[in-house]
Amino acid sequence: MRETNTLSPQKRRSPSVRRCTDDDFEAILRIINEAAAAYAGVIPKDCWHVPYMPRHELEDEIAAGVVFRGVEADGALAAVMGSQDVLDVSLIRHAYVRPAVQSRGLGSALLRSLRRRTKRPVLVGTWRAAAWAIRFYERHGFRRVPDEQIDRLLSTYWAIPRRQVETSVVLADQRWRR
Numbered sequence: 001m002r003e004t005n006t007l008s009p010q011k012r013r014s015p016s017v018r019r020c021t022d023d024d025f026e027a028i029l030r031i032i033n034e035a036a037a038a039y040a041g042v043i044p045k046d047c048w049h050v051p052y053m054p055r056h057e058l059e060d061e062i063a064a065g066v067v068f069r070g071v072e073a074d075g076a077l078a079a080v081m082g083s084q085d086v087l088d089v090s091l092i093r094h095a096y097v098r099p100a101v102q103s104r105g106l107g108s109a110l111l112r113s114l115r116r117r118t119k120r121p122v123l124v125g126t127w128r129a130a131a132w133a134i135r136f137y138e139r140h141g142f143r144r145v146p147d148e149q150i151d152r153l154l155s156t157y158w159a160i161p162r163r164q165v166e167t168s169v170v171l172a173d174q175r176w177r178r
């Protein structure tokens with residue numbers, strides 16, 4: 001079912017966000033791996049691999065409770081973003097927009113939609129080297145948590161390899177900071 005906007009003109013212009021279904025699995029995998037090319041030569045070499053997201057890893061993430069929502073462009077899924085409730089927070093997981101349609105507001109529409117859907121504090125982790133992604137979240141009011149808290153947060157709320165913990169940052173929304 002479409003999650004349409006009703007009130008302000010700004011919201012009316014926003015692309016429609018929908019919940020992804022099992023049928024979207026292949027498209028989600030393709031979008032993630034296509035968009036993750038942005039990390040090549042940017043994140044530490046030992047963290048980069050092709051495909052960036054192997055099929056079994058995406059299956060595991062969905063089984064672990066990551067719920068994907070997406071936006072279509074030209075009639076096909078073109079941007080995806082996952083959310084995962086863990087303990088007392090909601091995590092933004094795997095935010096990817098096909099390179100051909102980046103910077104058109106699709107990622108922002110997804111982020112706004114995911115945030116509207118939860119009353120929990122929202123946290124997002126990304127590569128320390130992905131300056132553009134950090135800027136994207138900062139523009140949406142997220143702020144980096146101090147480095148000394150990253151280790152504790154990543155090991156409390158995320159199940160990611162040790163090396164990724166060392167090379168990531170965590171950003172938190174206003175609810176978390178309150």
Ligand SMILES: CC(C)(COP(=O)(O)OP(=O)(O)OC[C@H]1O[C@@H](n2cnc3c(N)ncnc32)[C@H](O)[C@@H]1OP(=O)(O)O)[C@@H](O)C(=O)NCCC(=O)NCCS
Pocket residue numbers: 035036038079094095096097098101102103104105106107108109125126127130132133136
């Ligand atoms: C980071 C990412 C998810 C953001 O999604 P996006 O759809 O490109 O983001 P938006 O378009 O909503 O906003 C990004 C930029 O577009 C601009 N923008 C927003 N709406 C726009 C519109 N309608 N037309 C033109 N530009 C627009 C924003 O001001 C912003 O400006 P910037 O050029 O300074 O970055 C996406 O670029 C991506 O997949 N990147 C590669 C993978 C990645 O880094 N993922 C993050 C993992 S945590």
